[in-house]
Amino acid sequence: MKKKTVVLGLLGVHLDQPRRGHDRWAGWRPSVAVCQQPDLVVDRFELIAENRFNTLAGQVVADIETVSPETSVRSHMISLEDAWDLEEVYASLHQFSRDYSFDTDREEYLVHITTGTHVAQICLFLLTESRHLPARLIQTSPPPGNRRKEAASVQGTYQIIDLDLSRYDQLAERFGQEHDEARSILKRGIETKDKSFNQLIDRIEQVTLATNAPILMTGPTGAGKTQLAKRIYELKKSRRQIEGPLVEVNCACIRGDQAMSTLFGHVKGAFTGASSDRVGLLKSADGGMLFLDEIGELCLDEQAMMLRAIEDKQFTPVGSDRLVRSDFQLIAGTNRDLIADVASGRFREDLLARINLWSFRLPGLSERRADIDPNLDFELQQFASASGQKVTIGKEARSAFVDFANDPSTPWQSNFRDLNAAVTRMATLAVGGRITAPLVAEEIDRLRASWQRTQLADSPTSDLSSILGSERVAEIDRFDQSQLADVIRVCRQSKSLSAAGRELFQISRQAKVRPNDADRLRKYLARFGLTWADIQAVDDLGG
Structure with missing residues (x-):
């Protein structure tokens, strides 16, 4: 059974208006003309019009039914405060597409984009391209030359446009070439053969070109996170999606006040040695991309400021009381297990949630x-x-x-x-x-x-050997070696005996009214003939 043809179109406030003082059929009126085409039978016309133009809409409905008795016309009245407001017009037409009962098995739909404001025409195009309106586009044109033609030719011409790009071989080939070019950029031109890696690159390409949201890249050291971040920037730059610079920083190389100043900048006199203002890397990345490698190495204070900078696009430089604004896309890299770091209190859960929207693990x-x-x-x-x-x-x-x-x-x-x-x-x-x-x-x-x-x-006993000597280590049970090696690593990373004790006894100390973490740790080390000073002496010597 042949499908019925249904046209959906906007009322043309000016073009559909009959000429005053002339034969109403002598002028080209697109909504009427689309139903006058000799080789296009329109079974139904859905006329979308603003409430304030109700009279004109009624006249156009009557005129279509006069020139094309086989066409039934239905009016759909909408309210718009500003027909040039993109958000308002799109919302109204989008709602129409949700409310309308499409029957694609029995009907073919054509969206008429000749009438309406340019904003309305753009909205109709977008809704058709996204398949909210399951239709093709139809564009009508007046007859060439003088529009005052005989009634038999006043309908002009029409053209149907199908937005299904899969039907256009050359267009599909061009989009395929652009995809291959983007993939080549992300892979540095290397013809990789690993199927799962190629699938990963395809997904990263899709996300890169579709959003400016933060991207988190995980994976072992040396897997190529830094190089991929550069390629992502290069791809966005080639598509004119980003204008500013790429700013890179390895968070493992900055600590304390230096980290705050490096990232967020400082004002003159903020601390000893701050002889002039410093912009900071976040501000330098304004309009561009910021790559924070080893983001898991940031301290909690820096993480808090970074969260605000990502969410609000503003932050306060060290020593300043004025907010600085910077709009950048963030790419973060880490070889740490940030989920485990959140559980241990080392990394902020809210920051991880913010940067983990798009997470990709690069294989070694x-x-x-x-x-x-x-x-x-x-x-x-x-x-x-x-x-x-x-x-x-x-x-x-x-x-x-x-x-x-x-x-x-x-x-x-x-x-x-x-x-x-x-x-x-x-x-x-x-x-x-x-x-x-x-x-x-x-x-x-x-x-x-x-x-x-x-x-x-990297073996568990390497720290033990540097402190106790290999002969003494050989006299200790393997169980005790592993435990003692972990204790020594915590001690070497802590500022004091008490701080190391709090880290090592963080669970059991909660059951004590007056926990003495330093004393417990001192007694444990003494079992192996060690003191806090012994461990610190090795670090002082570069051990």
Whole structure:
């Protein structure tokens, strides 16, 4: 069964008005003309009009029914205080789309965008493009030349526009090219093969181009968070979605007053050494993007100010009583478990909720072994660009390196930093600009030795050995070694014996009326012949 054709259109307050003193059928009137097309049968016309133009709407309804008896017309009256107010007009037409009972199985809909204010036409376009109005667009035009034509030709012409871009091969191809370009920017031009990573990049691209909300990137150190933040900025810049600069800061490198001043700025005289005003990085990022790497290292006071800066887009510099405004997009990076940090009181729950709207975990290199081969070529290209020397790798050498890199036992502890360093070393030592199998073997031995030393340094007993000596550690049960190693780490991170005790006994101390955390900790250390001074002496010596 052929579907009925239904036109939805706005009353044209000026264009649909009959000419005064002339034959009312002699002038081109778009709402009437759309129903006069010889090859377009309009079964129903839904006329949307403001209440104040009720008389004209009634006349247009009567005229359509006169020139096109097969067309039934229904009026929908709406109230608008300002027909040029985008928010008001869109809300009114959006409500119409929600209230209207569409029957797409039996009817085809055309949205007439010739009449109404430009604002109303834009709203109709947006509602059609978003499929709130399940329709195609129809545009009518007057007859060429003098509009005073015979009645038989006064209807002019029309054109139907389908916004389903999937039907337009060239447009679809162009959008596909833009998607590929965006993906290439985010991947630094590397043809990655890991399926899950490519899906992650696609989602990041979608979010990047759709919102300016904060983005949180998690994952191990060296996974590429900093590089990806730069690529996100580059992508938004290329699409003219951002104009200001990219400002980067590693929060692990700033502490105390320095952190406050670095981030939020200060005024002259705010503290000793503040000889002049300082803008601060948040203000420098105004209109651009701020990348806070290792955001989990911020202290609680800095987190509180950062929360206000994100939510209210304003903050107070150190020593000032005046608010400073800065509108930036935030990208935060961390290798910490911020949820665990919230549970321990180390990170503010409200700040995590604010920056965790879009969270993406970047996998380490050991989780993306399929991408080691293309990244090997990329690193060689980077070396050539930096040094001006092109270096290649032989077939046998490549096979040996890739086999080693893909071996599950190869840890890639520092992820892409390890890979970059390895390629840089091999390329630098390559005689005649070619990396050979013996050179690869040498680098493999170097990497394995380096990782072994790191594992030993990171072992639970490394702090014990530096304080007690390896022979004394060997006399302590493994259970006690693990416990004592954790106690020593807390002590080395604390400012005083009491502070370390509060951290170590934070649960059990709540059951005591007068907790003496320092005394409990002092007695525990004494069991192993240690004092607070012993631990601090190692730190003073750089141990």
